[in-house]
Amino acid sequence: MTGITTASLQAAAPRLAAAAKAAEGELNTLDGQLGDGDLGITVATGWQEVAGEAATMPDDVGMAFLAAAKAFQRVSSSSYGTLTATALMAAAKRTKGRTEVPWSEAPGLVAAARDAMMERGKGALGDKSVLDILDAVAKAIEGMDEPAAMLAAATAATDATLAGFRDRPNRLGRARMFAEKSVGMDDPGMRAFQRLLAGLAAT
Numbered sequence: 001m002t003g004i005t006t007a008s009l010q011a012a013a014p015r016l017a018a019a020a021k022a023a024e025g026e027l028n029t030l031d032g033q034l035g036d037g038d039l040g041i042t043v044a045t046g047w048q049e050v051a052g053e054a055a056t057m058p059d060d061v062g063m064a065f066l067a068a069a070k071a072f073q074r075v076s077s078s079s080y081g082t083l084t085a086t087a088l089m090a091a092a093k094r095t096k097g098r099t100e101v102p103w104s105e106a107p108g109l110v111a112a113a114r115d116a117m118m119e120r121g122k123g124a125l126g127d128k129s130v131l132d133i134l135d136a137v138a139k140a141i142e143g144m145d146e147p148a149a150m151l152a153a154a155t156a157a158t159d160a161t162l163a164g165f166r167d168r169p170n171r172l173g174r175a176r177m178f179a180e181k182s183v184g185m186d187d188p189g190m191r192a193f194q195r196l197l198a199g200l201a202a203t
Contacts, residue, residue, distance in 0.1 A: 004101040006064040010054040012200060013068070017051035019199020020044040023192065031188040034170065039188045042081050043196070046072040062096025065089070079121065080189060083130075086120045087113035104145040110138040127171040128182070130189040136161040151201055158194050162186055 002008075020043045027040030053071040057064040069088035072081060090112040095101045101109075114134035118124065123131050140157035141150045170182040 002100065003103050004061060004095070004106070005099065006057050006059050006061055009061070009064050009068070010057060013047070013051040013054040015199045015202065016196050017044075017047040019196050019202070020047040020192075022199075023195035027188055027192050027195070030186060030191055033185065034182055034188060036078075038078070039080060039192060042076045042078050043084075043192050046076040046081055046084060047196075049075045059099050060096065061098050061101050062092045062094070065092035065095060080192075083117045083121050086116050087134075090116035102145065103147055103150065104143075106150060107138050107142045107144075110134055110141070114138060128165045128168050128187050128190070129170075130187070130193050132165060133158050133161045133190050133193050151197075155197055155201060158197055162190050162194055165190065 020040075024040035024044040027043060028037055029040075031037050031039035049071045050068045053067055057067050065088050069085040069092060072088065073085040075081075076084075091109045094105070094109060094112055111134075114131055117134070118131055123129055125132055125135055136157040137154045140153045144150045144153065166186055167183055170187055
């Protein structure tokens with residue numbers, strides 16, 4: 001079975017860009033209630049830039065991830081953009097020098113992204129952020145090696161985590177300033193991850 005290759009990243013990039021663009025307004029509105037109101041722009045612009053770079057990505061999977069990180073960072077210097085680039089760079093570090101990475105390593109890549117983002121952003125699990133979804137996804141796909149089944153498990157874990165944290169207060173980033181007012185609302189970054197994952201699942 002073919003693993004993660006540059007070709008699979010090239011195929012994913014336009015799907016992520018399309019999903020981000022479709023969710024741009026929704027994410028801006030949600031972020032406007034808990035932050036600066038520009039998350040949708042950040043996500044859409046960043047993934048559009050990655051999609052634009054996809055055709056020239058090198059065969060080395062790690063270098064392809066690094067190219068994606070640089071592209072996202074180039075057009076989005078916001079905290080979310082920086083954390084997205086950090087996640088991609090963590091994946092790049094673990095896959096550098098290979099042209100194919102077994103799907104069974106995907107849980108480790110997600111966990112590495114989680115840990116790198118925690119270190120860079122000083123966040124913690126339970127803060128009601130995308131870190132909580134990454135943690136849930138890494139655990140949900142552990143021991144799996146079939147991409148369709150992994151995507152389904154990741155989607156279920158993402159939806160459950162988003163729902164589970166909805167009635168809890170935000171404790172990270174600008175949203176933490178809203179404290180109890182954020183109860184009953186989705187974290188914008190978590191919602192963004194859900195929409196991007198749905199884009200990958202779309203046929």
